[in-house]
Amino acid sequence: xxxxxxxREMAVLPISVVRELTGLxxxxxxxxxxxxxxxxxRGAGKQRRYSLNDVDRLLEIADYLDAGYTIxxxxxxxxxxxxxxxxxxxxxxxxxALQDEFLKIGRFGNQSHF
DNA sequence: GTTCTGACA
DNA sequence: TGTCAGGA
Numbered sequence: 001x002x003x004x005x006x007x008r009e010m011a012v013l014p015i016s017v018v019r020e021l022t023g024l025x026x027x028x029x030x031x032x033x034x035x036x037x038x039x040x041x042r043g044a045g046k047q048r049r050y051s052l053n054d055v056d057r058l059l060e061i062a063d064y065l066d067a068g069y070t071i072x073x074x075x076x077x078x079x080x081x082x083x084x085x086x087x088x089x090x091x092x093x094x095x096x097a098l099q100d101e102f103l104k105i106g107r108f109g110n111q112s113h114f
Numbered sequence: 115g116t117t118c119t120g121a122c123a
Numbered sequence: 124t125g126t127c128a129g130g131a
């Protein structure tokens with residue numbers, strides 16, 4: 001694992017920073033945490049400490065969310081992503097794997113939304 | 115002052 | 124989801 005990856009995983013960001021970086025309300029950020037979409041580390045006093053990966057994940061989550069996906073749908077895909085990580089070595093492969101999963105659930109394919 | 119959990123006019 | 128309470 002490269003140092004870059006390690007740094008992306010160090011959870012040092014307070015929720016206030018994540019809030020500005022993602023444009024999400026802290027209410028939403030904590031809610032997604034409850035739903036298991038993100039798992040920030042905890043610092044003194046149970047305070048959440050986010051990593052750059054968490055920020056990235058939140059950005060994606062917010063993206064899929066207003067694209068019409070539900071929390072559970074995202075949670076399922078995220079779960080499969082963990083399994084894929086053990087198989088897919090490159091980021092590109094991971095991306096494609098994710099895309100596939102969402103396409104399968106397909107809210108865009110033929111079903112109409114709105 | 116900041117963050118946390120639980121709750122709901 | 125916003126927002127308030129009450130505590131750390």
